[in-house]
Amino acid sequence: MTPQAAASNGTDEGGESAEDRVRIFDTTLRDGEQAPGFSMDRRAKLCMAQALEALGVDILEAGFPQASPDDFAAVDDIARALRSTTVCALARCQSGDIDTAARALQHARRSRIHLFLSTSPLHREHKLGMSKNQVLETAIASIEHARKHCDDVEFSAEDALRTEPEFLADIFSAAIAAGASTLNAPDTVGYTTPAEMVELFAYLRSHVRDAHKAVFSAHCHDDLGMAVANSLAAVSAGARQVECTINGIGERAGNAALEEIVMALKVRAPHFGLHTRIDTRKLYPTSRLLTQVTGQALPRNKAVVGENAFAHESGIHQHGMLKHRGTYEIMRPQDVGIAETTLVLGKHSGRHALRQRLEALGHRFDDNAMDSLFKRFKILADRKREIRDEDLEALALGQDPDATGPWHLTQLNTSSHLGSSASATVKLSHEDGRQIGEAAIGDGPVDAVLRAIERATGTDMVLTRFQVRAMSEGGDAQGHAQLTARHAQRDWNGTSVSTDIIEATAHAALAIVNRIERQLSQDPPLAAYGQGVPLSERRAKGCAQQETSA
Ligand SMILES: CC(=O)SCCNC(=O)CCNC(=O)[C@H](O)C(C)(C)COP(=O)(O)OP(=O)(O)OC[C@H]1O[C@@H](n2cnc3c(N)ncnc32)[C@H](O)[C@@H]1OP(=O)(O)O
Numbered sequence: 336m337t338p339q340a341a342a343s344n345g346t347d348e349g350g351e352s353a354e355d356r357v358r359i360f361d362t363t364l365r366d367g368e369q370a371p372g373f374s375m376d377r378r379a380k381l382c383m384a385q386a387l388e389a390l391g392v393d394i395l396e397a398g399f400p401q402a403s404p405d406d407f408a409a410v411d412d413i414a415r416a417l418r419s420t421t422v423c424a425l426a427r428c429q430s431g432d433i434d435t436a437a438r439a440l441q442h443a444r445r446s447r448i449h450l451f452l453s454t455s456p457l458h459r460e461h462k463l464g465m466s467k468n469q470v471l472e473t474a475i476a477s478i479e480h481a482r483k484h485c486d487d488v489e490f491s492a493e494d495a496l497r498t499e500p501e502f503l504a505d506i507f508s509a510a511i512a513a514g515a516s517t518l519n520a521p522d523t524v525g526y527t528t529p530a531e532m533v534e535l536f537a538y539l540r541s542h543v544r545d546a547h548k549a550v551f552s553a554h555c556h557d558d559l560g561m562a563v564a565n566s567l568a569a570v571s572a573g574a575r576q577v578e579c580t581i582n583g584i585g586e587r588a589g590n591a592a593l594e595e596i597v598m599a600l601k602v603r604a605p606h607f608g609l610h611t612r613i614d615t616r617k618l619y620p621t622s623r624l625l626t627q628v629t630g631q632a633l634p635r636n637k638a639v640v641g642e643n644a645f646a647h648e649s650g651i652h653q654h655g656m657l658k659h660r661g662t663y664e665i666m667r668p669q670d671v672g673i674a675e676t677t678l679v680l681g682k683h684s685g686r687h688a689l690r691q692r693l694e695a696l697g698h699r700f701d702d703n704a705m706d707s708l709f710k711r712f713k714i715l716a717d718r719k720r721e722i723r724d725e726d727l728e729a730l731a732l733g734q735d736p737d738a739t740g741p742w743h744l745t746q747l748n749t750s751s752h753l754g755s756s757a758s759a760t761v762k763l764s765h766e767d768g769r770q771i772g773e774a775a776i777g778d779g780p781v782d783a784v785l786r787a788i789e790r791a792t793g794t795d796m797v798l799t800r801f802q803v804r805a806m807s808e809g810g811d812a813q814g815h816a817q818l819t820a821r822h823a824q825r826d827w828n829g830t831s832v833s834t835d836i837i838e839a840t841a842h843a844a845l846a847i848v849n850r851i852e853r854q855l856s857q858d859p860p861l862a863a864y865g866q867g868v869p870l871s872e873r874r875a876k877g878c879a880q881q882e883t884s885a
């Protein structure tokens with residue numbers, strides 16, 4: 336059954352009401368590919384075409400065969416490969432284009448020739464140099480010619496939204512009489528508003544002769560960011576085909592995004608009362624495939640399929656999501672083929688989300704420990720754009736109570752110069768109120784920091800093991816420093832984590848000093864070993880020490 340017949344008897348091929356079904360005409364491989372940076376080779380096009388068929392598009396515009404031998408071959412490949420989707424080829428209103436399109440489509444199980452001709456005064460006068468009458472006659476002759484090759488012919492009035500509505504109605508009436516079964520009104524330059532779209536489609540449906548014999552279609556560009564809104568406006572005024580592309584790729588600012596139209600119709604089904612045949616769970620994989628074959632990444636905030644479409648970072652939203660996902664999500668990620676919502680931990684996150692993720696990783700903290708961990712989490716999150724699970728593991732690890740106090744690092748500066756020794760300055764505060772600053776030089780910044788800490792705390796240590804490893808990926812990964820030092824004939828361990836490995840090392844060294852000092856306060860016999868270098872002696876050694884009282 337041709338779409339024309341289907342449209343006229345009110346049913347479609349699946350037995351559903353044709354009145355309620357919006358046909359999805361995908362033009363990713365034609366209008367989408369026309370955009371700079373989105374060229375695809377034959378293999379990529381075939382792969383995309385198969386994915387689009389699996390997605391459930393009704394009509395797939397495979398290319399413009401007259402454009403180049405490769406475009407012809409790509410349409411031919413796709414025509415041979417697809418099983419149920421109508422394969423469409425674009426052609427100008429010229430017999431050469433039409434014959435080439437027909438040849439490229441000859442092996443298709445279902446095919447459509449898509450003819451276009453500009454109808455607006457601007458295009459008629461300046462681009463084509465044709466009168467209204469010449470445009471009308473050229474369109475009729477071309478549709479009749481195309482019908483000799485193919486039952487299914489679509490006619491597009493290029494720049495329809497800047498065309499006189501009366502002329503548009505005349506040319507569409509003539510197109511139906513000549514055998515076109517789909518009439519497309521493209522907003523070629525993305526100039527229209529939704530209200531104008533509604534007005535035009537309502538006008539066409541009541542002024543085009545035998546309008547019921549054709550399916551009306553919208554093809555919207557996104558120059559003013561209204562392509563999807565305009566497409567939806569068109570369907571609300573009776574259009575039953577929308578032309579769109581995956582990820583909204585296309586000329587200039589792009590075409591209407593298929594995934595956005597389809598999900599708007601699904602999520603707002605009670606509002607529109609319409610449906611499509613798209614398997615929405617394949618939207619995300621298809622979108623990803625397109626980014627892979629074109630090498631063009633999506634913005635994170637792209638609607639429906641962007642990385643942030645189902646990701647929440649802010650604490651208030653995460654808290655709401657943990658209570659009820661409907662608070663901040665209007666569709667389920669699984670419905671578009673995304674595995675799960677992600678609660679991304681970052682500087683805007685709160686305790687609820689942090690606790691939930693830590694628990695999922697097997698770490699439980701009481702409220703006090705959680706408060707302290709949360710403070711460290713915020714400090715880390717200010718430095719890192721995103722906190723990954725590895726970072727959380729590292730944070731949880733750094734939560735070792737042995738590592739806290741009585742000494743705290745309040746300031747750390749290091750400098751190193753190629754070919755000469757490095758220097759470090761530390762400022763430490765002690766829980767007894769002392770604030771001590773020290774500087775030292777060493778063989779590299781790590782050595783200089785350790786010496787400065789030794790001097791400031793008066794604790795001599797012999798480093799026996801020093802290991803730093805990255806806890807996560809990327810330039811802002813956290814470094815996990817593990818130190819073992821010999822003091823008073825015992826080995827003492829300290830670990831710490833920071834995005835700055837020198838800082839991680841300083842904290843790990845201080846954790847050792849703290850353990851030693853706490854141990855000494857409980858274990859008098861060891862105290863004899865723990866006096867370190869007396870202050871006077873340290874001054875005599877020429878250390879740059881500043882001591883201030885609290
Ligand atoms: C709105 C759209 O997206 S329309 C589709 C746009 N896509 C493309 O243009 C991509 C593929 N195009 C091409 O590869 C080339 O433009 C070709 C092979 C089709 C034509 O190349 P050329 O013959 O060198 O013509 P060129 O592109 O320079 O100019 C377009 C010609 O088509 C004519 N033309 C434009 N639209 C139509 C139409 N719908 N029907 C008939 N003729 C048309 C123009 O008047 C011009 O004719 P002229 O050569 O007699 O002056």
Ligand SMILES: CC(C)C(=O)C(=O)O
Pocket residue numbers: 366451491493494519521522523524554556
């Ligand atoms: C060929 C037509 C449908 C087109 O791409 C446009 O007008 O934007």
